[in-house]
Amino acid sequence: RALKTAGIPYQEIVVNESDKQSIDELKLIAEKKGVTATMPYVLVMDMETKDSHDWFGFQPDEVKKLKELQA
Template identity: 50%
Template sequence: MTQQTTTEALAEDVSQAPAKVRVTVYAKPSGCQPCKATMRKLDKEGIPFNKILVHDEEKTLIDELKREATLLGVTGELPCVVVYDASTEDTHTWFGYQPTEIMKLKERLQP
């Protein structure tokens, strides 16, 4: 998969997600345990998400995720979860398996 393909997939996922809150999970194609656990937990809690596979050759995307991790002061280990709220234009990002963050997100999404 090339960078262009990933970018196209992201654009397609975003355009198909009409909800005011969009969740995107950047994960390894090999299905690392933290990536699998994150997606399982999101599914279990009924939180819809878009999955973007991050291949080793996608250096630009990897560098961007590393910069984001540096800004947050954390290690940039996948998965990377990005929550975008279209109503406020706020973005919340975390790295790794964070069940507490998922539960906070679930509470926030409940009517």
């Protein structure tokens, strides 16, 4: 909701409890980052540079940074 409210384009991918492979991948990403795998998981990709930034959970400050970058 925060991305939509901020006018930031996004693609939502729903991961169901039965999708064990995706859940395991998210847990592995979280483990590598040293955080808990809480939803949502947000992956931001710069399509020109291929740089990426990601986070788990609702992070209003991260959404605010994206909004500022978009301006």
